[in-house]
Amino acid sequence: MLTIEHLTKTYGDTKAVDDLSLHIAPGEIYGFIGHNGAGKTTTLKSCAGILPFDQGQIRIDGRDIVTEPLACKQRMAYIPDNPDIYEYMSGIRFLNFIGDIYRVEPTVRRERIHTYAEMLGIEGDLAQPVSAFSHGMKQKLALIAAWIHEPRLILMDEPFVGLDPKAAFLLKELMHRHCDKGGAIFFSTHVLDVAEKLCDKVAIIKGGHLIASGSMQEVKGNESLEEVFLELEDHDA
Amino acid sequence: MLKVLLRSRMEALLSVLTGAGRTKKAQSKGKLIGFAMLMFLSLFSLGTLFARIFEVLAQPLAMLDMGWLYFGMAVVMSFGVMIIGNVILAKYQLFEARDNDLLLSMPIKPIDILLSRLFLLYVLAVGIMLPVAIPALLFWKQPLDAVGWVAFALIFLVVLPLLNLAISALLGWLVHLASNKTRNKSLVSLVVTLGFLGAYMVFSFRLNSMLTTLAANPTLLERSLGAAAPVVWAGRAIAEGRWELLALLLAIAAAAFALCLWLLSRTFIRTATAKGGVAKRVYVERTAKVRSPRSALLIHELRRLWASPAYLLNGALGSFFTLAAAVYLAIKGRSLTASAEWEMMSSFILPLILAGLCYMASLVFLTAPSISLEGKYLWLPKSLPVSSWDVLQAKLRLHMLIALPPLVLVSVVAALVLGYEGQLFLLVLILPTVFGVFSGFLGLFENLRHPNFNWINETQAVKSGASVLITMFAGMGLVLLPVLACLIFSDWLTPVLAGWIMLGLLVVLSVLLYLWIRKKGVKIFEEL
Numbered sequence: 001m002l003t004i005e006h007l008t009k010t011y012g013d014t015k016a017v018d019d020l021s022l023h024i025a026p027g028e029i030y031g032f033i034g035h036n037g038a039g040k041t042t043t044l045k046s047c048a049g050i051l052p053f054d055q056g057q058i059r060i061d062g063r064d065i066v067t068e069p070l071a072c073k074q075r076m077a078y079i080p081d082n083p084d085i086y087e088y089m090s091g092i093r094f095l096n097f098i099g100d101i102y103r104v105e106p107t108v109r110r111e112r113i114h115t116y117a118e119m120l121g122i123e124g125d126l127a128q129p130v131s132a133f134s135h136g137m138k139q140k141l142a143l144i145a146a147w148i149h150e151p152r153l154i155l156m157d158e159p160f161v162g163l164d165p166k167a168a169f170l171l172k173e174l175m176h177r178h179c180d181k182g183g184a185i186f187f188s189t190h191v192l193d194v195a196e197k198l199c200d201k202v203a204i205i206k207g208g209h210l211i212a213s214g215s216m217q218e219v220k221g222n223e224s225l226e227e228v229f230l231e232l233e234d235h236d237a
Numbered sequence: 238m239l240k241v242l243l244r245s246r247m248e249a250l251l252s253v254l255t256g257a258g259r260t261k262k263a264q265s266k267g268k269l270i271g272f273a274m275l276m277f278l279s280l281f282s283l284g285t286l287f288a289r290i291f292e293v294l295a296q297p298l299a300m301l302d303m304g305w306l307y308f309g310m311a312v313v314m315s316f317g318v319m320i321i322g323n324v325i326l327a328k329y330q331l332f333e334a335r336d337n338d339l340l341l342s343m344p345i346k347p348i349d350i351l352l353s354r355l356f357l358l359y360v361l362a363v364g365i366m367l368p369v370a371i372p373a374l375l376f377w378k379q380p381l382d383a384v385g386w387v388a389f390a391l392i393f394l395v396v397l398p399l400l401n402l403a404i405s406a407l408l409g410w411l412v413h414l415a416s417n418k419t420r421n422k423s424l425v426s427l428v429v430t431l432g433f434l435g436a437y438m439v440f441s442f443r444l445n446s447m448l449t450t451l452a453a454n455p456t457l458l459e460r461s462l463g464a465a466a467p468v469v470w471a472g473r474a475i476a477e478g479r480w481e482l483l484a485l486l487l488a489i490a491a492a493a494f495a496l497c498l499w500l501l502s503r504t505f506i507r508t509a510t511a512k513g514g515v516a517k518r519v520y521v522e523r524t525a526k527v528r529s530p531r532s533a534l535l536i537h538e539l540r541r542l543w544a545s546p547a548y549l550l551n552g553a554l555g556s557f558f559t560l561a562a563a564v565y566l567a568i569k570g571r572s573l574t575a576s577a578e579w580e581m582m583s584s585f586i587l588p589l590i591l592a593g594l595c596y597m598a599s600l601v602f603l604t605a606p607s608i609s610l611e612g613k614y615l616w617l618p619k620s621l622p623v624s625s626w627d628v629l630q631a632k633l634r635l636h637m638l639i640a641l642p643p644l645v646l647v648s649v650v651a652a653l654v655l656g657y658e659g660q661l662f663l664l665v666l667i668l669p670t671v672f673g674v675f676s677g678f679l680g681l682f683e684n685l686r687h688p689n690f691n692w693i694n695e696t697q698a699v700k701s702g703a704s705v706l707i708t709m710f711a712g713m714g715l716v717l718l719p720v721l722a723c724l725i726f727s728d729w730l731t732p733v734l735a736g737w738i739m740l741g742l743l744v745v746l747s748v749l750l751y752l753w754i755r756k757k758g759v760k761i762f763e764e765l
Contacts, residue, residue, distance in 0.1 A: 050619040052764055073622035084613040086537070088544030090518070096525040100533035101621050106524045114522060127518035 001026045001153055001184040002047060007056035009042050016042040017053070018208040024153075024186050024201070027179050031199035032188040033229060039208040040188040041081065044157050047186070048078035060153055074102070076153040077146035081161065081188075083138050087131035091122065091141050094130060095148060102149035109148065116144040116174075120167055135162040143171065147178075154178065156187035160194060172198055196225040204232055238345050242353035247360075275706045282713075284368030287314065291376040299379050304476025308389075309468045311373035315366045315393065319401040320408075321433050323362055326696070327409030328416075328426075330354045331501070341506065348502050355402055355498075362398045362405075384478035391483060392471050399490040403497035410501070410508065426546030431557065530623050534631035535638075541610065542603065542635065547696040548610065551705075555600025559643035562597065563650045570654030587661070587732040590651055591739075592720050594669035597647065599712030601640040601673065604680030605705045607632040608762070609689040609698040615765060625762045629681065629754060636677035644673045664736045671743045672715075678750035680708045685758045688765060715743075 002024040009017045017039040024030045034040050045051040047058055049069045058065040060072040085094055092113070099109040117123035120140040125133070133141065139162050146154055154175075160168050175185050175198065189195050195202060196216065202225070203213035211232050212219050220228045291311070298307040331354050340350050370393045381389065408429075416425040467486060474482040528536060542548055566573075573579060579586075611618065618628045645666070652665040683704035692698040699705065719735040 045616075048620045050616055070622045070624060073620065078616075078620040080616050084616070086541070086614055086617070088541055089537075092520060092525075093540070097533055097537055098621075099525065100528045101530045101623060103530070106527050110522065110524050124520055127520035 003059045005057045009053040015208050020210050024184050026182045028184050028200045030186045031195040031202040034205035038205045044155050048155050077151040079142045079146050079156045081157040083142035085130045090129050091126040098145045104149050112148050154185045192226045239349045246353050246357040280368050287369045288372035291372045295376040305472030308475040309472030312471045315369040319362045319366050323405035327405040328413045347505050359398050362401050382478040384480045385475050388474040388483045396486045396490040399494040403493040406497050430550050535634050538631050538635040545695050547699045551699045552603040553639050556639050556643045559597045559647050563647035566650045588720050588723050592716050595672040595716045598669050598672040602680045602708045603636040604632050604677050605708040606699045608684040612690050625759045633677050640673040644669050668740050675743045675747045682750050683707050685761045
C-alpha cells in the first residue's frame with residue numbers, strides 16, 4: 001500500500017530523514033515512534049505530498065507521489081498533529097468542501113458525515129464556525145474529513161493528542177475497522193502504550209535514521225515497547 | 238514590567254515596518270532598508286495628497302488673515318486620518334490580540350498591558366498623522382511666534398493623539414462588543430470602516446465649496462464653527478500663539494484620556510476574555526449542493542474574503558470605490574460634463590479618465606496577500622488531490638470576479654457619459670479591464686516571490702507584506718506612465734495612441750506573468 005524507499009530529506013545542512021525505507025501493507029496499522037525532532041513529521045509530510053524530498057521514492061498503491069501526486073492524494077488522507085482547519089468556515093461547510101474536492105456523492109457524503117459526527121459526538125456542533133471549536137473538536141472534525149472519502153491509506157501525526165478518552169477509544173475502533181476493510185494506517189505517536197496495543201507493526205526513528213522496524217513482536221520481544229524504545233535511544237546515543 | 242512590554246511592542250512594530258518578521262531567516266541589510274523605504278514611500282504618497290490641499294489653501298487663507306482656519310483644518314484632517322487608521326486597529330490590539338490570554342496569565346498588571354497597547358496605538362497614530370501635519374506646516378509661509386510653535390508641536394504630538402486614543406479605544410470597544418454579538422463580524426467591521434471612509438470622503442469632496450462659501454462670509458464662518466469650538470481653539474492657539482487656548486486643549490485631552498483609561502481598565506479583562514454572546518446555531522442535516530473541485534476552491538476563496546474584514550477592506554476596497562464612482566458618474570455625469578471647467582479641460586479628459594479608471598483597477602489587489610494568507614492552513618491545499626495550478630487559479634479567479642465587473646460597469650458608464658463611440662469607446666472599456674487582469678497576475682507573482690507566513694493577525698499579512706506594497710506602487714507607477722508620456726511627447730503622441738500602446742504593454746506583461754505563474758509559480762508554491 002505504502003512503500004518508502006531510501007527517503008532522504010535535508011533542511012539546509014541538516015538531514016531530517018536519512019535513507020529511510022519502509023513498507024506498509026494493506027490491513028496494517030503501522031506505528032512510527034521517535035523523540036521530538038527525530039524526523040517523524042517530515043516523513044509523514046513527504047508521504048502526504050506536502051514536502052518535496054531530496055532522494056528516494058514514495059509509492060502509494062504502486063503510484064509515485066512525485067510523478068502522480070493527485071492520484072496518490074485521491075487514495076489517502078492526512079491528519080497533521082495540529083489540525084489548523086479553515087476557521088472562517090462552519091464544521092459542515094468544511095466537510096462539504098472536502099467532499100467536493102474528493103468528489104464524494106452527496107447522499108454518501110451525508111450518510112458518512114452523520115455516522116462519524118454522531119459517533120464522535122460533534123454532530124450538534126457542525127453548524128458552528130470552526131473558530132469556536134476546541135482543539136479536540138477540531139481533531140474530531142479532521143478525523144471525519146479524513147474518513148469521508150474512505151481512503152485506502154490514512155496518515156496521522158500524533159492523532160491521540162487532545163482527544164478525550166471516549167474519542168480516543170472510538171478512534172482506535174475506527175482504525176481497526178478501516179484496516180479490517182483492507183485499508184492501511186501509518187501514524188506517529190509518543191503514547192507507547194497505545195502503540196503497543198494498537199499496532200501490527202512499528203518503526204523507531206532517531207536523528208532521521210530508522211533504528212528498528214518490523215512486527216510488534218519482532219521489535220519488542222518479551223519486553224515492553226517503552227523499555228525497548230528507551231534502550232535503543234540510550235544505545236544509539 | 239511596563240518597560241518590557243513597551244519594548245516588545247516596539248520590536249513587533251519594527252519587525253512589521255522593516256519586514257524582518259516575514260521570514261525565519263535574518264533579514265539582510267539591503268532588504269531591511271528597501272522595505273523601510275517602501276513603508277516611507279507609502280507615507281510620503283499620503284503626504285503628497287495633503288500637500289496639494291495645503292498648497293491651495295495656504296495663500297488665500299493667509300491673505301484673509303485666517304491662519305486659525307488653516308490650522309483648524311489641518312487639525313480636522315489629521316484627526317480624521319488617525320481615527321480611520323486606528324478604530325479597527327484598536328479593536329484588534331486592545332480586545333482581540335492573540336497574546337491577551339498569555340499576558341493575563343502572567344504576573345503583569347492589566348493596566349500595564351493596556352498602556353503598552355495604547356502606546357503602540359499612539360505611535361501609529363502619530364506616524365499616520367505626520368503626512369498631514371508636516372505639509373500643513375511647510376506650506377504656511379506666515380511666521381509663527383514661539384507659543385505658536387510650541388502649540389503646533391503639543392497639539393499634533395499630544396492633544397490630537399490622546400484624543401484620538403480615547404475615541405478610537407471607545408469606538409474599538411463598541412465595534413468589538415457589536416461584532417461579538419453578531420454572527421457576521423466581518424459585516425460590522427465593513428460597515429463601520431466604510432461609514433468612516435464615506436464620511437471622510439464626503440467631507441473632503443465638499444471642502445472646496447464649504448471654503449468658498451465660508452470665506453465669502455466671515456460672520457457665517459464664526460457661527461458655523463461655533464459648534465466645533467476646540468477646532469477653532471486649536472487653530473487660534475497655533476496661528477495666534479494663544480497659550481490659554483493651548484492649556485485648555487491640553488486639559489481636555491488629558492481628561493478624555495484619563496477617563497478612557499479608567500473605563501478600559503475597569504472592563505479590560507472581562508472584554509478581552511469574553512467569548513461572545515451569539516446563540517449556538519442548530520445543525521440541520523441536509524444533502525449538500527455538490528460542486529466541482531475547482532468551484533469548491535473558488536467558493537472557499539470567496540468565503541475567506543468575506544470572513545476577513547482586513548482582507549476585504551484592504552484588498553477589495555477599490556471595488557467599492559469603483560462601484561461608487563459608477564453610480565456617481567451615472568447620476569452626476571451629465572451635469573459634470575456640462576460645466577465650464579470641464580470645457581476648459583477637454584483636451585486632458587481622455588488621459589485623465591483612462592488614468593483614473595486604471596488607478597481604480599490598481600486599488601484592488603486581492604492576489605497580493607493571497608499566498609501569505611494560507612499561513613497555517615497551507616497543509617490543506619497541499620495534501621488535497623488538487624493541483625497547485627488549480628489552487629493558484631482559484632486566487633486569480635477571485636480577483637477577476639471581484640475586480641472586473643465594477644470596472645466594466647464604470648468604464649461603460651464613463652464612455653456613455655462622455656459620448657465616446659468606436660475606438661474611443663473600446664479603449665475606455667478594454668484598457669481598465671486589462672489593467673484589472675494585469676493587477677491580479679502581478680499580485681500573485683509578487684506574493685509567490687515574497688510570501689509571508691509569520692503573521693500574527695491577518696491584518697499584518699494583508700497590509701504590510703512586500704508583495705502588497707510592490708503591487709500597489711507598481712500599479713500606481715504604470716497608471717502615471719502614459720500620462721507622463723503624453724506630456725513629454727505631446728508633439729507626436731496623442732492620448733488615443735498612448736492608450737493603445739499602454740493596452741499592448743499590459744497585454745504583453747499579463748501574458749508573461751501568466752506564463753511565469755503557470756510554470757515557475759506552481760513550482761514555488763509546491764516547495765513552500
